[in-house]
Amino acid sequence: MLAEILRKGQGTVLAALLCLGWAAPGRAAEPGLxxxxxxxxxxxxxxxxxxxxxxxxxxxxxxxxxAGGIDVEVAADIAQRLGVKLEYARIADSFDDMPRLVxxxxxxxxxxxxxxxxxxxxxxxxxxPYVRLRQTMMLSRTKTxxxxxxxxxxxxxxxxxxxxxxxxxxxxxxxxxxxxxxxxLRRYPAVDDAVDDMLAGKLHAVVVDEAxxxxxxxxxxxxxxxxxxxxxxxxxxxxxxxxxxxxxAMAVHRDDxxxxxxxxxxxxDRQDDGTLDRILDRYLGASRP
Amino acid sequence: xxxxxWLNNPWAPVxxxxxxxxxxxxxxxxxxxxxxAGQMYLALMQMCVLxxxxxxxxxxxxxxxxxxxxxxxxxxxxxxxxxxAATAIAALVAGLVLQPGSGLDLDQRIFxxxxxxxxxxxxxxxxxxxxxxxxxMIIPTNVIHAAAEGHMLALLLFSxxxxxxxxxxxxxxxxxxxxxMDAFYNALIRVMGWILLALxxxxxxxxxxxxxxxxxxTFLKLGRLVGTIYGMSALMIAVMVALIAIRTRIxxxxxxxxxxxxxxxxxxxxxxxxxxxxxxxxxxxxLGLRQxxxxxxxxxxxxxxxxxxxxxxxxxxxxxxQLYDLPLSLQAGLVVAVGGILVACAMSSAxxxxxxxxxxxxxxxxxxxxxxxxxxxxxxxxILDPILTTVNVLGNITAASMMEPKRSETAL
Numbered sequence: 001m002l003a004e005i006l007r008k009g010q011g012t013v014l015a016a017l018l019c020l021g022w023a024a025p026g027r028a029a030e031p032g033l034x035x036x037x038x039x040x041x042x043x044x045x046x047x048x049x050x051x052x053x054x055x056x057x058x059x060x061x062x063x064x065x066x067a068g069g070i071d072v073e074v075a076a077d078i079a080q081r082l083g084v085k086l087e088y089a090r091i092a093d094s095f096d097d098m099p100r101l102v103x104x105x106x107x108x109x110x111x112x113x114x115x116x117x118x119x120x121x122x123x124x125x126x127x128x129p130y131v132r133l134r135q136t137m138m139l140s141r142t143k144t145x146x147x148x149x150x151x152x153x154x155x156x157x158x159x160x161x162x163x164x165x166x167x168x169x170x171x172x173x174x175x176x177x178x179x180x181x182x183x184x185l186r187r188y189p190a191v192d193d194a195v196d197d198m199l200a201g202k203l204h205a206v207v208v209d210e211a212x213x214x215x216x217x218x219x220x221x222x223x224x225x226x227x228x229x230x231x232x233x234x235x236x237x238x239x240x241x242x243x244x245x246x247x248x249a250m251a252v253h254r255d256d257x258x259x260x261x262x263x264x265x266x267x268x269d270r271q272d273d274g275t276l277d278r279i280l281d282r283y284l285g286a287s288r289p
Numbered sequence: 290x291x292x293x294x295w296l297n298n299p300w301a302p303v304x305x306x307x308x309x310x311x312x313x314x315x316x317x318x319x320x321x322x323x324x325x326a327g328q329m330y331l332a333l334m335q336m337c338v339l340x341x342x343x344x345x346x347x348x349x350x351x352x353x354x355x356x357x358x359x360x361x362x363x364x365x366x367x368x369x370x371x372x373x374a375a376t377a378i379a380a381l382v383a384g385l386v387l388q389p390g391s392g393l394d395l396d397q398r399i400f401x402x403x404x405x406x407x408x409x410x411x412x413x414x415x416x417x418x419x420x421x422x423x424x425x426m427i428i429p430t431n432v433i434h435a436a437a438e439g440h441m442l443a444l445l446l447f448s449x450x451x452x453x454x455x456x457x458x459x460x461x462x463x464x465x466x467x468x469x470m471d472a473f474y475n476a477l478i479r480v481m482g483w484i485l486l487a488l489x490x491x492x493x494x495x496x497x498x499x500x501x502x503x504x505x506x507t508f509l510k511l512g513r514l515v516g517t518i519y520g521m522s523a524l525m526i527a528v529m530v531a532l533i534a535i536r537t538r539i540x541x542x543x544x545x546x547x548x549x550x551x552x553x554x555x556x557x558x559x560x561x562x563x564x565x566x567x568x569x570x571x572x573x574x575x576l577g578l579r580q581x582x583x584x585x586x587x588x589x590x591x592x593x594x595x596x597x598x599x600x601x602x603x604x605x606x607x608x609x610x611q612l613y614d615l616p617l618s619l620q621a622g623l624v625v626a627v628g629g630i631l632v633a634c635a636m637s638s639a640x641x642x643x644x645x646x647x648x649x650x651x652x653x654x655x656x657x658x659x660x661x662x663x664x665x666x667x668x669x670x671x672i673l674d675p676i677l678t679t680v681n682v683l684g685n686i687t688a689a690s691m692m693e694p695k696r697s698e699t700a701l
Contacts, residue, residue: 145655146654149649233406
């Protein structure tokens with residue numbers, strides 16, 4: 001099924017690239033319109049880059065082929081308010097790929113579970129965060145028990161015989177290296193693989209965001225689930241990290257100043273009128289701090 | 290207490306217990322509606338207990354000091370220690386033989402995983418356990434506050450010290466104070482007698498509420514663990530009844546018959562503290578123990594001699610060790626046994642699972658994720674509490690009968 005989506009995705013990309021190249025006239029430009037926004041309006045489609053894998057609860061395609069998730073709802077709303085069609089370009093192989101593709105003008109914006117980091121901010125411009133996730137540790141219960149000795153102070157894991165898994169090409173490589181400089185970092189193509197290795201007793205912990213651990217607990221019916229065994233919670237403890245946030249933001253090309261402030265205005269307004277909170281509550285539970 | 294006899298048919302509490310259990314099982318809605326009434330009755334029983342413990346322990350210790358039987362205290366400590374150690378070893382052996390935690394199928398593991406998710410919640414990281422907190426449970430800065438919080442160990446320490454102080458006062462001061470304590474004690478026991486008149490109705494409501502919400506699913510899912518604990522409890526009850534029968538020279542079946550009020554109260558209420566007054570009464574009137582003995586041993590034993598809790602903690606710890614395929618070294622076995630005793634005492638002395646940090650400190654070096662044991666203890670509580678409280682109360686009564694001087698000596 002994934003292959004099918006990918007093929008569909010590539011078709012979209014082709015269409016999107018054509019649009020980007022020629023800027024076929026979609027709507028008559030109003031005088032005084034900022035050129036970066038006028039470009040999108042003129043084309044008549046908003047091209048949004050996303051990863052080629054399902055990432056519930058932010059971005060997924062369910063068993064009936066419908067796209068859904070936090071990012072999809074937000075992107076659809078943005079497209080509607082601009083009065084253009086929404087095109088998804090599912091071409092990013094990793095999270096780090098998304099800012100690269102935006103910087104190469106392969107899409108207008110990245111709305112895809114993307115963490116705002118300094119490294120990425122050197123390539124693209126970030127909006128203000130539309131979600132502020134907590135960084136979360138998934139801990140092997142048996143391997144960390146002798147270190148914790150009944151407590152839960154994660155600082156005890158900062159030692160050279162502790163192995164922590166992270167998803168390669170994600171912001172968590174940077175986050176984890178900064179918080180646990182002494183621990184050994186092992187990179188995995190996907191978080192699922194890291195969790196697998198932890199269940200096999202090879203890792204002490206995996207650092208993820210709270211949306212990942214939340215969606216393990218609360219699978220959405222009909223949506224492909226992460227490949228983690230059902231009894232994982234017996235072997236793995238979930239611990240939100242105090243004071244460690246993961247700001248999820250949209251990214252645009254560094255020259256698109258007006259487009260960036262349009263998106264910032266959009267986020268601020270939707271935060272004010274509670275639309276964003278309603279979407280987040282639906283996907284991440286109402287008990288977020 | 291002759292007014293008891295016409296209001297209280299000997300089998301009325303049993304009938305109330307069974308009828309309540311049946312009602313809750315068949316009509317959960319009716320059972321749930323009765324639950325507040327049961328809780329109210331439980332509160333009424335517990336209301337008198339703190340002053341009873343204070344007055345009983347103080348008066349009996351003071352009298353011990355004035356008499357020539359001051360050696361009874363060390364003897365009692367030794368008896369408690371031996372009984373707890375024997376229970377821990379028996380539970381360890383049973384856990385090793387029956388292996389309740391090995392070879393769980395996927396269904397059972399998923400069930401446990403869901404319990405973990407449900408109960409661990411979304412708590413952020415917390416600081417480590419502190420020994421200081423445990424010390425504060427025993428030595429409080431404010432004994433009234435500690436008693437109000439339900440910290441029994443603190444109250445007991447204070448009562449024992451007060452008793453020792455009264456026992457050494459000269460000029461009859463100590464005697465007058467001890468007599469006053471005794472008057473309080475006897476008055477409260479009389480009040481409890483009135484409250485216990487409603488025991489059949491109280492047990493009816495308690496059991497109805499209990500069976501209405503108890504997890505029969507848990508029972509089936511973790512059958513071998515629950516079976517191990519129930520089997521061991523039955524064995525311990527048999528042994529303890531035999532011990533009481535030997536000490537008091539009353540036939541075993543008659544012992545059981547006379548103890549039925551405290552035992553059924555324990556089973557129905559799940560609270561050994563609430564059962565204390567009823568146990569005190571039966572020890573004196575039913576088993577013919579001296580008031581002095583019962584008054585000293587039972588209130589101390591409620592906190593310091595919880596054999597049922599020892600069984601529970603030791604078997605649950607072994608369950609977790611087996612669940613994660615952790616090797617059980619001699620050292621780990623020893624820690625499980627000793628830790629089981631300490632944690633059991635801490636559990637019966639303070640409400641909540643704060644006492645579990647002790648278990649965590651002891652067992653985590655062996656790689657035991659203690660939070661799983663804690664969740665297990667909490668999840669299984671509704672099913673295991675009745676039988677374990679019964680074992681606690683019976684163990685306590687057994688200790689009292691063991692402390693009693695032999696019949697031939699007292700028959701003066």
